[in-house]
Amino acid sequence: MKLETPRWWYARDRQVMPVTRALLTPLSWIWAAATARRIARAEPADPGVPVICVGNVTMGGAGKTPVVREVARRLAARGRAVHLLSRGYGGRLTGPVRVDPEVHTAADVGDEPLMLARDFPVWVARDRAAGAAAAAAAGAQAVVMDDGHQNPSVRKALSLVVVDGETRGEEWPFGDGRVFPAGPMREPLARGLSRADAAVILLPADLPLAEPDLVRALKAVPVLAAHLQAAVAPPTGPQVGFAGVGKPWKVERALKAAGCELADFAPFPDHFAYDEATLQRLADRAAQFGAGLVTTEKDWVRLPPAWRARVTAWPVRAAFDNEAALDALLARIGL
Known part of the structure; x- marks a missing residue:
């Protein structure tokens, strides 16, 4: 059973x-200590093409996937x-396998790869080095890796760390700085930034x-700002x-900010597998309000096919405030 992200992780107040x-x-x-030891002892493999890692230093919910899509x-x-390239969290296939949205399901390859495969060639591989090599062999001139800042198995030409800019005030993206499970950090902030080329x-x-x-807090690296924008208007x-x-409360806030008339x-939890009973309860709740059902793209691809026609997917995109700064980072690695 998956657990919801604890909001107290993000409290600055000890x-x-x-x-x-x-x-x-x-x-x-x-x-x-285990993370630091694993990174220090690794010998990253070079797939022969530039690998751009879009990762983070916290546990989930920072917005990596929209940034991956925009960089691509x-x-x-x-x-x-x-x-x-993705690990394919939540999927059963170990890979390397190229995602086919007409054949694979979220249970096969994970929700994020399935969503992204509608726009780009996507590879799922538990072994990231093998996945990057498979992409290069299939003709990739560049590989964008969704997550993996703490994965040292593949050589990265560019490492971007995504930071949640919505969490502020009493809630702080790094909490009180403690590492999982006492806080949201995958590793201490300074250590994670030491391997990053920029923070988004x-x-x-x-x-x-x-x-x-x-x-x-991010002064050790160049900082780029990006805004999460609706790709289409909400229903x-x-x-x-x-x-x-990772942070479902952010979706609720974004829908309201976009003008959606949210009745409820x-x-x-992240990557939740929706079953018939859960979806029927949601449909019954919507019927009480005379309302439709709306969810994220990532959630929508996890729905059973019969439910997709009954639920509206609301896509979003990351728009960089300074696209020239992003282009300069890509040019620095020959792209």
Whole structure:
């Protein structure tokens, strides 16, 4: 059973859940030491083409996938044959396998690869080095890797760290700095930034980058801002929204900000597998309000085919405030 992301992870105040934090802190020391040792001992494989890693230093919900899609779109616009690479979290196939949206399901390859494969060639591989090599052999001139900042198996030409710019004030993207499971960090911030070429602060469409503390926290690397924008308008009329992503509360806020008339919203754990009973409860709830059902693209591809016609997918995209800065990073690695 998947658990929801704890919101207390993102509290700067160490007095929030102090006993839980204290009890979990020794485990976080073990996690951080194991991650550092694995990275230090690795010998990254070179697939022969540039690999751009879009990762993060926190557990989920930062917005990596929209940034992956936008980086790939920029490369494709420059005439590059770009392939995407994912671990395929939640899928049963170990790969390397090229995702076919007409054949594979989210249960086969994971939801994010299935979603992205409608736009780009996507490879799923538990062994990232083997996946990058397979993409290169299939004609990729560049590989964009979704997640993997802490995966040292493949040589990266460019590493971008995505940071949630919506979490601010009392909620902080790095919490009080503690590593999982005592906090949201995959590794200490300074250590993660030491291997990054730039940080991408991803913000909601209606929220400007006006958080000097966050920029200062990332001062070790160049900082790019990007805004999460609706690719299409949300559906009209009352809606019951639902999402099984790292931070489902962000989806609720984004729908409201885009003008969606939300009658209700149901959060689920990340990569949640929707069954018939759950979907029927959502449909019954929508019927009470005379509302439709709306969810994210990532959730929509996990729905059983019979339900896709009954639920509206709401796609979003990451728009960089300074596209020239992103292009300069890509040019630096010959792309």
